[in-house]
Amino acid sequence: MKAEVVGVGTELLMGQIVNTNGAEIARMLAEIGVGVYYQSVVGDNRDRLAEALETALERADVVVACGGLGPTDDDLTRETLAEVTGRSLRRNEEWARHLEEIFERRRKQRRGLSSEEDYPFPRNNLRQAMVPEGAVLLPNSRGTAPGIYLEHEATIVVLLPGPPGEMRTLMREEVLPRLAQDLSARGEGGVLLSRVLRVIGLGESRVAELLEPILSGQTNPTIAPLAHLGEMHLRITAHAPDEETARRYTADTAAEIRSILGDAVYGEDDTTLEAVVGEVLAERGLTVAVAESCTGGLLGHRITNVPGSSRYFRGGIMAYSNELKSALLGIESELIVREGAVSEPVSRAMARGARESCGSDLSVGITGVAGPSGGTPEKPVGLTYVTVADDQGDECRTFQLPGDREEMKLRTTTVALEMLRRRLLSRASAGRAATTS
Amino acid sequence: MKAEVVGVGTELLMGQIVNTNGAEIARMLAEIGVGVYYQSVVGDNRDRLAEALETALERADVVVACGGLGPTDDDLTRETLAEVTGRSLRRNEEWARHLEEIFERRRKQRRGLSSEEDYPFPRNNLRQAMVPEGAVLLPNSRGTAPGIYLEHEATIVVLLPGPPGEMRTLMREEVLPRLAQDLSARGEGGVLLSRVLRVIGLGESRVAELLEPILSGQTNPTIAPLAHLGEMHLRITAHAPDEETARRYTADTAAEIRSILGDAVYGEDDTTLEAVVGEVLAERGLTVAVAESCTGGLLGHRITNVPGSSRYFRGGIMAYSNELKSALLGIESELIVREGAVSEPVSRAMARGARESCGSDLSVGITGVAGPSGGTPEKPVGLTYVTVADDQGDECRTFQLPGDREEMKLRTTTVALEMLRRRLLSRASAGRAATTS
Numbered sequence: 001m002k003a004e005v006v007g008v009g010t011e012l013l014m015g016q017i018v019n020t021n022g023a024e025i026a027r028m029l030a031e032i033g034v035g036v037y038y039q040s041v042v043g044d045n046r047d048r049l050a051e052a053l054e055t056a057l058e059r060a061d062v063v064v065a066c067g068g069l070g071p072t073d074d075d076l077t078r079e080t081l082a083e084v085t086g087r088s089l090r091r092n093e094e095w096a097r098h099l100e101e102i103f104e105r106r107r108k109q110r111r112g113l114s115s116e117e118d119y120p121f122p123r124n125n126l127r128q129a130m131v132p133e134g135a136v137l138l139p140n141s142r143g144t145a146p147g148i149y150l151e152h153e154a155t156i157v158v159l160l161p162g163p164p165g166e167m168r169t170l171m172r173e174e175v176l177p178r179l180a181q182d183l184s185a186r187g188e189g190g191v192l193l194s195r196v197l198r199v200i201g202l203g204e205s206r207v208a209e210l211l212e213p214i215l216s217g218q219t220n221p222t223i224a225p226l227a228h229l230g231e232m233h234l235r236i237t238a239h240a241p242d243e244e245t246a247r248r249y250t251a252d253t254a255a256e257i258r259s260i261l262g263d264a265v266y267g268e269d270d271t272t273l274e275a276v277v278g279e280v281l282a283e284r285g286l287t288v289a290v291a292e293s294c295t296g297g298l299l300g301h302r303i304t305n306v307p308g309s310s311r312y313f314r315g316g317i318m319a320y321s322n323e324l325k326s327a328l329l330g331i332e333s334e335l336i337v338r339e340g341a342v343s344e345p346v347s348r349a350m351a352r353g354a355r356e357s358c359g360s361d362l363s364v365g366i367t368g369v370a371g372p373s374g375g376t377p378e379k380p381v382g383l384t385y386v387t388v389a390d391d392q393g394d395e396c397r398t399f400q401l402p403g404d405r406e407e408m409k410l411r412t413t414t415v416a417l418e419m420l421r422r423r424l425l426s427r428a429s430a431g432r433a434a435t436t437s
Numbered sequence: 438m439k440a441e442v443v444g445v446g447t448e449l450l451m452g453q454i455v456n457t458n459g460a461e462i463a464r465m466l467a468e469i470g471v472g473v474y475y476q477s478v479v480g481d482n483r484d485r486l487a488e489a490l491e492t493a494l495e496r497a498d499v500v501v502a503c504g505g506l507g508p509t510d511d512d513l514t515r516e517t518l519a520e521v522t523g524r525s526l527r528r529n530e531e532w533a534r535h536l537e538e539i540f541e542r543r544r545k546q547r548r549g550l551s552s553e554e555d556y557p558f559p560r561n562n563l564r565q566a567m568v569p570e571g572a573v574l575l576p577n578s579r580g581t582a583p584g585i586y587l588e589h590e591a592t593i594v595v596l597l598p599g600p601p602g603e604m605r606t607l608m609r610e611e612v613l614p615r616l617a618q619d620l621s622a623r624g625e626g627g628v629l630l631s632r633v634l635r636v637i638g639l640g641e642s643r644v645a646e647l648l649e650p651i652l653s654g655q656t657n658p659t660i661a662p663l664a665h666l667g668e669m670h671l672r673i674t675a676h677a678p679d680e681e682t683a684r685r686y687t688a689d690t691a692a693e694i695r696s697i698l699g700d701a702v703y704g705e706d707d708t709t710l711e712a713v714v715g716e717v718l719a720e721r722g723l724t725v726a727v728a729e730s731c732t733g734g735l736l737g738h739r740i741t742n743v744p745g746s747s748r749y750f751r752g753g754i755m756a757y758s759n760e761l762k763s764a765l766l767g768i769e770s771e772l773i774v775r776e777g778a779v780s781e782p783v784s785r786a787m788a789r790g791a792r793e794s795c796g797s798d799l800s801v802g803i804t805g806v807a808g809p810s811g812g813t814p815e816k817p818v819g820l821t822y823v824t825v826a827d828d829q830g831d832e833c834r835t836f837q838l839p840g841d842r843e844e845m846k847l848r849t850t851t852v853a854l855e856m857l858r859r860r861l862l863s864r865a866s867a868g869r870a871a872t873t874s
Contacts, residue, residue, distance in 0.1 A: 015463030026452030039478035296741025297734030300755040305732025315757035318737040324752040
């Protein structure tokens, strides 16, 4: 069972955008035991696209082509697949009506803002309702370009739109279930199962050292460590005839790793640090607030990326200017002048101020030098003070973080979330200790 | 002049890492006028790697293969290239000595940490000093795997190590200068130049319609439209014998597009919307503050991603809970109860409150339903009210935005920044009108 992923788009070919879709599709195919043996990228050029599809149809059992289903003239994938497989294109009337409705709605929403004539139905969009003979249209709930699913001779060909959100939804909701069913009807498959352990607070080489006894000679499951902006992700991948066996393989290895790394493993798979922290807060009925200077709102943004975060996130203050640090967080301007806005006392005062003005159980205060300018020999770019405060007091830690402005902001919020997590863990053990004593 | 980039590595093929190297190599080749016509990825498998290299040698004039030069048994690129081109491998004695020195140094550094016997010179590493007959070894200052540069018949083949830092340094310091020289000796090359116009406020099909007279039949420069979360990016790419001509081609096309799309074009190349808004604010000595509910700090984060934003960003309030909307923004709780937290009056009151409590010239107020839960028939997920306020009053607009939680947050901050930009544009014209009257 060999699969090929074909990325379509000149912007991919020329490197103007990175082919993240190719990687994501391969990972999803692996979940149902389909291994990708080839990946290729072609531009929006009919001849080379035809050549790429022909090659893929020849050497692969499953071909997933992503991109080139848009409404413009350089979107050629649908037409080229029809050509290469010798099929005519037919209009799917249901989707054509659906497209007209979408544009009707948009026209109505625009009314009053601009004249109606400015938003006619673009006839070009009707190309998106065309489907090669014998193919199934996969409805796209997030965009105008539907997917295509075609069994051509012994090969299954799937076309997907290029926007990552649309590709992902169609893969999950339409393609994977269909493929799994078709493959099991053919008696093929087997299962490739991955599981990711997310580690924080330990560097890449330290993790490699600690895990050496497990890493050396591991073949099934394999363990792939990947450093990721202040975190380490360990991907455990098992291959087995059935899901249960694959699951057991990965579970055994995960348990072994956890026993070595302890609570440096904060979560699994797509669970983010902010989700883990949020879960604990929600469980215990605790709330949190933030006071951010150099990170400018990123910590609040990350916390509120978690659905349901309104249960525990009160809000916070982006105290970017010194005046706001005083006005909204009650920090004496004298302290700021004496210690500097980037200092431990100001970080502590920010956290305490946020807790007070937002009325939360816990709080975080962040101040640092994000750069690229503004650094001094005493307070270089990357220097950050992060404080976590609660009813038991406040703890401030100093970091010297690497990277450019955006990376520094991201790493700062990661260490802040990790300090929150540690504080919640220690509150819990203190609580338990109190109970058992 | 056709180039192909071949990514080598099972982790790339299976999507465990994203092929950023492929994109970066393509962009670097474009700088010296070499267009990438194909990209492919193969795993660490001798047969399929040989097949991929053979295909590339056949159809491309320049082949750059990246990855698979490491010391382990699954690193096969060097040996497979030798096989495919019918060349024997010879040891480069200088590099072999260099490798031994590196390991001698490491052994010394490890002393005291662990017994010397644990770090013998890995004989396997000497494979990295092997070079196909007739090829040039490209010294790698950042790692143990050197690059390879080989003219085979009419094709130039380059092998590069996979770690991005090593790949990048070798491309810059060794490959691009050599390639540029070899191509100009052949009378080939020229310059491929790209320029991106960033458009906001117009949909993909609308842009395609407006630009149809320019888009149809355009071959040099080419224009590639790319939709990107509420924005459209138009990439203009020109091919010319020299840089000046290429620059003129793209400039002419950019001017034509700008004359049609007007100030829907907000910037070029890597200029972000937040940078454009920030530039205007700084120029005019104006300040801005934000009050964010559903976006939870993302707008502040985007604004502060711009270096120097402390000149114009005062800060703001993440008013996630209703209590904070009252406590920090002075919104009467009665208004929130009557109209709902997600409503036009609350959005307006948030903007006005932020302006007042932060003492800024302009301000933004955002409230909406980010989902996935919390929507009602009257106020569905995606509904957002964005207000921009200044000394001339406040303007609120209602949006129904698509996408999941994170996408909705991103789109909301994009329309907020666009409203800020429009407000700054109209303040400017009002100012000019006042001057000329």
